[in-house]
Amino acid sequence: MTAVLPEKYTVRPPTTEDARTILELVSAYNTSVIGFADWTLDDAVDGLTDESFDPARDGWLVFEGDRPAGFGWVAGKGDRRQLDQDVVADDLALERWLLDRVEERARELGREYGQSVVQLDAVAYQADTARRDRLAGYGYARGTVFHRMRIVHDGPVAAPEVPAGVTVRRGTPDEASRRAAHGVLNAAFDGQFGFTPRSFEEWQASQENHSAFDWSQLTLLEVDGEAVAMLAANDQFVEDEDCGYVGRLAVLEKARGRGLAKFLLRDQFAVDAANGRAGTILHVDTNNPTPALGVYLSVGMQAVLVMEVWRLEVAV
Known part of the structure; x- marks a missing residue:
């Protein structure tokens, strides 16, 4: 069953003017898990302006009133058989709704590029055991492990x-x-x-x-x-x-x-x-x-x- 966006939230596509807002959302999450932001404003702008990302179709910025509450995106390269995604939200119901939007868009991209199956990849810090457990509950399986050297x-x-x-x-x-x-x-x-x-x-x-x-x-x-x-x-x-x-x-x-x-x-x-x-x-x-x-x-x-x-x- 597709999740329903709780009534207290509003959603719209992101723009490059939202880069700092998105940076603050992602940095707050990263800091809560690993103790530092691990992201910069340039990283946010680059993601929003990459040629493989269509803000109108591939991203969702969610607000509770004037407060930014969540952000999700999906993008692929080449034949789009493999897609990358990320979802940041401070509410599990909102997280589930964003993940549903990501999966729905993944199917659209797969159809546009003639794929029968697409692989949707999400990166999680190993220290965030709660998020890893949720991804497993959503049907994701651990594919590989990366070390930052x-x-x-x-x-x-x-x-x-x-x-x-x-x-x-x-x-x-x-x-x-x-x-x-x-x-x-x-x-x-x-x-x-x-x-x-x-x-x-x-x-x-x-x-x-x-x-x-x-x-x-x-x-x-x-x-x-x-x-x-x-x-x-x-x-x-x-x-x-x-x-x-x-x-x-x-x-x-x-x-x-x-x-x-x-x-x-x-x-x-x-x-x-x-x-x-x-x-x-x-x-x-x-x-x-x-x-x-x-x-x-x-x-x-x-x-x-x-x-x-x-x-x-x-x-x-």
């Missing part, structure tokens, strides 16, 4: 030696180099949990919408003129953590075992330390089919936060 920079970090036979290209100012990075990313992450291949145009638009990113922060590694590895860094965690962030690290299967991932990580550590950052952060899927977690631990990174992805299969 961090390394602290107490001073300058020496740049690593470039592996033999490897050419390092810093920045991707032209379309050809961006297409090369996009190709490495799609090939290296193919089949991994939650990853949806995107067209070059969609991926490029998303990168350019991200306020913390610019193309100078993308590094390519080439062997014999072919791009075989990439690292895309950004400033997402500079404002709140004073840390650089590795958004994506990808190495083609045929180029693995040569130390390219470790080189790219140590290279980024040196860049972040030279820029005065207190550390470097990244996220890793602990069920990754590659030995990614071991690589990050081997270069001195440590887990500082644990998040779980809960998945619901929605028949279209």
